[in-house]
Every structure is written in C-alpha cells, then in structure tokens.
Amino acid sequence: MKKREFLKNSAILTIGALSVPGLLQACNNKTAAVISEKDIKTAPPVPNIYQLPALEYAFNALEPHIDALTMEIHHGKHHAAYVNNLNKALEGHEWANIDLVEIFNKLMPDDKNAAIRNNGGGHYNHSLFWRTLGPNAGGSPQGRLLESINKSFGSFETFKNQFVDAATKVFGSGWAWLCVDGVGNLFIGSTANQDNPLMRNLVKNYGTPIFGLDVWEHAYYLKYQNRRKDYLMAIFNVVRWDIVAEELDKANR
C-alpha cells in the first residue's frame, strides 16, 4: 500500500474507532494529529458493521446430539450469509447506525424492509442460539431461572412439554422461544422464518427472548431428516441453562 493511501485509510479507521475525544491526545502519532476534535464531532455517524460471532466450542462439541457437519454449515454458511446480507441491506439505509433491537422495534408488517427483517432476525436469533448451547450442558435450570419457570409453568417438565409442543407445531421454518414479558413472567412463543418476539409490530406476544430453538430444517436435517421431534428432545442435552439464566437477568434489569 502506498504511504498516502495508508495515511488516508488509517485516518478513516481512527475516526471510526474514536468515541471519546480524550483518546485523540492518547494517539501520539502523525496520523491522528491531522484530525481535529471538530472533525470528529461533525463526522457522520459510523454505520454498524455486523460480524459473525465466533463459536465458543468446536463444531463437533455438541455430538452426538448435533453433528459437526450441521454445526459447520449452520454457523459458517447460514449464519454468515445472514450477517453479510444484513450488512448489504443496511448500506446507506437510515437504520445503518441504530441498534439491531431498535430496528426490530421499527419493523412494520409490510415488505418494505424484508431483507433487514429476515437477515437482522437471522443474525440476532442465531447469535443467541449459539450462546445458549454447549458441551457438558443440559440437565435442569437452577436458582432464579428455575423459580421463574416453576412460577410461570408449574414445573420444568411442564415447561419442557409445552416448549417441545410449540416447536413441533411451527409449520415450515421458524423458531420456538422462551421469553420474558414486561413484568418478569415467562412465556413460550413461536415465530415464522427469522422473526423474533422483539419485533413488536409483527408478533402476537411481544417479549425478550432468553432461549430460542431453531426449527429450520437446516438445523437438523442431515442427522434427523424428517424427525424434528427427535432433534427437539436431543437439544435439551446441550442447553446451557446458566446462560439462559444470564439472559433472564439481563432482560429483567
């Protein structure tokens, strides 16, 4: 790269990275010196660039419940495509620099922002899904999460049955959800395609998802083919209820 190009590119990166004016002084180099604080204040808002989150476990870590090839394609191809297509759909869009959850609030039941709806939902839903799965997991929730489940559903077993039932009944592609409403009660929901319960103008029951289960065929077909129910039961061996409990705490804050 020529020196001039390098300086230009680093200047752009510097504007993008600075959020606190004081950091400017800390950048004790020639490149930073050409940007004044005024430049930063008048610079247009920096668009969000979404990135595929790294999996915190190996593709084969959820075997035998979810096979390695499914994980590799699901994360590396399907989720990656949602991220790329979301970034493309937001290029030059008025929502380019607002938070994804804020975008969900603004979506209306029309096809105007279909690409943002499908790919934004796809990115959010899968990011939550990967986080709540892991090896050496499963079992029962503990502590406050278990108390909330008992309060809302009677018992963990009842919750599990109702959740599997909701996931079984999703026609075609979609998600089953465990959500928390505005007053801290848990409820089960389901959505089609990549919609989620944060899309308040699109769903019957609005809430914050703390666990989502992907029932698209791409999530299970290689191993389970048409046996969705077997996949649903197997998933309970790899759910990290400690992470779901963290999501509940975040939602209640």
Ligand code: MN
């Ligand atoms: Mn998926």
